[in-house]
Amino acid sequence: MTDITATSTGDAAVSPSRTLAGIFEAAGPLIALILLMLIGSLMSDSFLGAENLSNVFTRSAIIGIIAVGATFVITAGGLDLSVGSLSALVAGVTIMFMNSAAEVLGPGWQLVAAGIVCSLVVGAAAGLLNGVMIVKGRVEAFIVTLGAMGIFRSIITWLADGGSISLDFSLRDAARPIYYGQVLGIAVPILVLAVIAIVGELVLRRMRFGRHVAAIGSNRHVAFYSAIPVNRVRILTYVIQGLCVAIATVIYVPRLGAATPSTGLMWELEAIAAVIIGGTALSGGFGRIWGTIVGVLILGFISNILNLAGFVSPYLNGAFQGAIIIIAVLLQRDRSQG
Amino acid sequence: MALLVFRDIAKSYGIVPVLKGIDLVVKPGEVLALVGENGAGKSTLMRIAAGLAPPSSGTMLLDGAPAPANLHAAERAGIVMVHQEFCLAPHLTVAENVFLGREMTRGLFTDRKAMEMRAHDLLAELGSSAPVRARLRDLPVSDWQMIELAKAFARQPKLILMDEPTAVLSATEAGNLFTRIRVFRQAGGSVIFTSHRLDEVKDIADRVAVLRDGQIVRVENTRDISEDAMAEAMVGRPLAEIYPPRRGAAKRKALLSVAGLTSPGTVEDATLDIREGEVLGISGLVGSGRTELFEALFGLRPARCGSFVLRGEARSLPAAREAWGLKLAYLTEDRKGKGLLLGKSLDQNVALTKGAINGASWIDRRAERRDLEAAVGRYDIRTGRLDVTAGALSGGNQQKVLIAKTLAVEPDLIVFDEPTRGVDIGAKQQIYEIIATLAAEGKAIVVISSEMQEIVGLSDRVLVMRRGRIAGELSGDAISETDIIRFAMGLEDRAPQEEASH
Numbered sequence: 001m002t003d004i005t006a007t008s009t010g011d012a013a014v015s016p017s018r019t020l021a022g023i024f025e026a027a028g029p030l031i032a033l034i035l036l037m038l039i040g041s042l043m044s045d046s047f048l049g050a051e052n053l054s055n056v057f058t059r060s061a062i063i064g065i066i067a068v069g070a071t072f073v074i075t076a077g078g079l080d081l082s083v084g085s086l087s088a089l090v091a092g093v094t095i096m097f098m099n100s101a102a103e104v105l106g107p108g109w110q111l112v113a114a115g116i117v118c119s120l121v122v123g124a125a126a127g128l129l130n131g132v133m134i135v136k137g138r139v140e141a142f143i144v145t146l147g148a149m150g151i152f153r154s155i156i157t158w159l160a161d162g163g164s165i166s167l168d169f170s171l172r173d174a175a176r177p178i179y180y181g182q183v184l185g186i187a188v189p190i191l192v193l194a195v196i197a198i199v200g201e202l203v204l205r206r207m208r209f210g211r212h213v214a215a216i217g218s219n220r221h222v223a224f225y226s227a228i229p230v231n232r233v234r235i236l237t238y239v240i241q242g243l244c245v246a247i248a249t250v251i252y253v254p255r256l257g258a259a260t261p262s263t264g265l266m267w268e269l270e271a272i273a274a275v276i277i278g279g280t281a282l283s284g285g286f287g288r289i290w291g292t293i294v295g296v297l298i299l300g301f302i303s304n305i306l307n308l309a310g311f312v313s314p315y316l317n318g319a320f321q322g323a324i325i326i327i328a329v330l331l332q333r334d335r336s337q338g
Numbered sequence: 339m340a341l342l343v344f345r346d347i348a349k350s351y352g353i354v355p356v357l358k359g360i361d362l363v364v365k366p367g368e369v370l371a372l373v374g375e376n377g378a379g380k381s382t383l384m385r386i387a388a389g390l391a392p393p394s395s396g397t398m399l400l401d402g403a404p405a406p407a408n409l410h411a412a413e414r415a416g417i418v419m420v421h422q423e424f425c426l427a428p429h430l431t432v433a434e435n436v437f438l439g440r441e442m443t444r445g446l447f448t449d450r451k452a453m454e455m456r457a458h459d460l461l462a463e464l465g466s467s468a469p470v471r472a473r474l475r476d477l478p479v480s481d482w483q484m485i486e487l488a489k490a491f492a493r494q495p496k497l498i499l500m501d502e503p504t505a506v507l508s509a510t511e512a513g514n515l516f517t518r519i520r521v522f523r524q525a526g527g528s529v530i531f532t533s534h535r536l537d538e539v540k541d542i543a544d545r546v547a548v549l550r551d552g553q554i555v556r557v558e559n560t561r562d563i564s565e566d567a568m569a570e571a572m573v574g575r576p577l578a579e580i581y582p583p584r585r586g587a588a589k590r591k592a593l594l595s596v597a598g599l600t601s602p603g604t605v606e607d608a609t610l611d612i613r614e615g616e617v618l619g620i621s622g623l624v625g626s627g628r629t630e631l632f633e634a635l636f637g638l639r640p641a642r643c644g645s646f647v648l649r650g651e652a653r654s655l656p657a658a659r660e661a662w663g664l665k666l667a668y669l670t671e672d673r674k675g676k677g678l679l680l681g682k683s684l685d686q687n688v689a690l691t692k693g694a695i696n697g698a699s700w701i702d703r704r705a706e707r708r709d710l711e712a713a714v715g716r717y718d719i720r721t722g723r724l725d726v727t728a729g730a731l732s733g734g735n736q737q738k739v740l741i742a743k744t745l746a747v748e749p750d751l752i753v754f755d756e757p758t759r760g761v762d763i764g765a766k767q768q769i770y771e772i773i774a775t776l777a778a779e780g781k782a783i784v785v786i787s788s789e790m791q792e793i794v795g796l797s798d799r800v801l802v803m804r805r806g807r808i809a810g811e812l813s814g815d816a817i818s819e820t821d822i823i824r825f826a827m828g829l830e831d832r833a834p835q836e837e838a839s840h
Contacts (some may be wrong), residue, residue, distance in 0.1 A: 208697050215690060220680045225638070225676040227694040227745070227840040285681060 060300035061189035062137025069244030077284030078219035085152035087264035127242020131235035349397035368834035374549030388419035459677035465514030500531035575692035581795035582774035598644025604630035619797030636661040667749035671756035680729030734765025
């Protein structure tokens with residue numbers, strides 16, 4: 001993992017060819033997901049039931065939204081390790097803000113809206129800070145976001161004084177629908193994830209900005225010599241990441257109603273794993289949001305199957321995720337050398 | 339008895355053949371020169387001999403036995419290579435670099451003192467006084483080259499392969515190297531080297547092999563072949579023909595006038611005019627600041643200047659993206675590192691700069707496809723399919739894609755930096771035609787090139803750079819290789835051998 005930060009080598013990936021191998025490679029994560037669902041359905045009758053599926057999707061939505069942002073960062077050849085602790089920080093600050101603003105705004109939708117704005121501002125600001133330090137300060141993304149990870153986590157622990165920051169009980173009903181609500185029978189977190197994923201895919205695939213993100217990840221020097229505003233685009237990917245973390249946190253807060261020093265622990269692992277499993281190149285230059293969503297679902301179903309099956313402790317979930325990241329990167333390396 | 343024998347050696351990268359049926363013999367105690375255009379296959383042949391790349395077919399014999407097939411075996415067998423790109427560790431000292439991988443030891447520890455003394459001697463034999471305890475990164479590139487050479491001699495080889503060893507050396511340093519090579523030859527050692535400087539070849543080599551498009555077209559004793567004959571064998575036709583006809587001398591209007599341009603450490607106080615409808619050639623040795631001058635001009639590296647007058651209006655030096663908006667284009671010499679996204683499709687590459695400057699937020703893929711098709715026709719980009727990645731094309735076709743990408747923004751001033759490096763002779767001629775056509779349309783053209791003949795053949799006017807300064811200007815019929823070399827070397831440091839211009 002020496003080249004995780006943007007050392008901007010050209011990606012040696014072959015063109016998305018129409019050969020059988022090309023199709024298999026392109027659809028690999030999807031095939032893995034289908035296999036996983038087959039295994040799941042053999043293990044438990046309730047696996048494919050609407051309740052279980054909705055449950056897995058809803059839980060996956062939070063990591064999924066963060067992973068959409070991570071897809072932008074990684075495609076541009078960067079890395080953000082601070083997403084988990086940023087989520088805890090955003091949750092803590094937002095809850096404190098809502099508790100104190102409740103006297104002015106009352107426990108209604110205005111308060112929820114103000115809370116959302118507060119989250120977005122904190123998330124975007126943190127992303128901007130990361131991006132500026134990495135791009136203008138020319139410090140490796142790995143170092144900056146590793147440092148930020150420690151700083152954010154430590155601030156929330158200090159704010160919570162080692163305990164937790166809870167949303168006042170009187171306010172919980174107002175925030176509740178964000179996680180537990182449904183529109184047309186579909187849970188709100190799933191809808192939000194779907195919208196963000198579709199917007200993300202369009203931006204990355206169809207918009208000039210997305211083209212520039214991939215060009216920078218592919219070879220930063222070529223991008224610079226091609227008149228692409230490299231610094232601005234790189235910083236923006238971190239801002240997008242921060243905004244995605246904020247949106248995910250907004251959905252997560254009503255579920256627990258509190259922020260603690262362990263909120264969002266290891267989320268960076270899950271988000272990066274999802275991105276890599278989905279086929280985005282860890283060294284940058286190529287990314288796909290739909291792959292990331294499939295990656296998130298793969299992680300979600302593995303965890304779900306471990307819970308349902310009962311013969312492997314769910315405590316080992318993290319080990320599975322870690323192993324999957326390493327295997328996915330190994331497969332990518334074989335591909336690029338082939 | 340032959341030292342090294344190549345028998346029907348061929349090498350392809352993917353579908354692109356680089357060497358075709360090479361038969362060549364190197365004798366003990368012989369200096370053999372490989373000459374040829376860029377991309378003729380000289381470096382590839384050397385890499386094969388050094389065990390760095392296996393041949394696709396054919397056999398290679400060393401002392402009558404099959405030659406070693408990898409770098410380490412080749413080194414043990416006494417073959418070492420001095421690369422064109424340095425293979426040195428900038429953070430280590432000179433002595434540590436000379437003995438890199440072969441450290442002298444005393445007991446468990448490296449014997450620093452012995453290595454420093456030996457490194458000092460080895461460098462002295464090359465006429466170099468580079469301090470053996472200095473860290474490499476603090477020394478100039480000419481010292482690096484000497485250290486690289488000292489490292490090769492330190493291994494007491496039978497055969498040294500040198501790829502463009504004099505490219506970054508001054509005439510004096512090159513002379514010292516040749517003296518050392520003669521001593522080595524006297525002791526029975528063999529050398530294969532490549533050089534673009536045919537006068538050097540004449541001076542030091544016993545035999546010369548001329549490569550063209552991956553084949554050996556002539557092998558002669560050096561005393562039996564003139565420099566002109568070598569050059570003609572290299573390009574495969576009389577020299578004059580590959581260049582487009584000259585445009586008549588005319589009074590031309592300056593598009594851009596710059597005075598006192600300085601970029602710290604690379605360019606000092608450069609003053610120049612770039613005129614409409616004119617091809618301005620930029621010559622000078624590698625490292626003389628040619629590329630840096632134009633990168634500084636277009637905001638690609640930090641710089642300041644006295645005045646910058648574009649189309650009659652004074653303004654400040656533009657920033658990188660600004661220069662493109664002012665229709666000033668720089669076409670990089672580093673096609674793979676700075677020019678093209680090798681892993682991306684051709685249409686994305688062609689659209690990249692144009693899109694970054696004034697493209698709409700949403701990408702119009704159909705328009706990009708149309709633009710690619712037009713470019714393929716106009717610049718004769720030869721590719722079987724349009725949906726391949728840029729990296730799949732040959733060097734010449736990649737260069738045409740880079741040209742298409744740059745010209746897509748319709749610039750008024752185009753700087754071509756080494757436009758034919760690693761390009762075959764056919765594509766080369768086409769690129770010359772593109773350049774001549776642009777000049778005829780009234781565009782201001784700058785061509786930076788290490789190939790003297792290219793500068794002489796293309797330019798209406800030539801600026802010669804030396805150590806970051808513009809050392810001289812030649813125009814029209816006064817442009818000659820001899821004068822360019824004089825300026826490039828500095829007047830007090832005369833060209834090693836007077837050479838007739840063609």
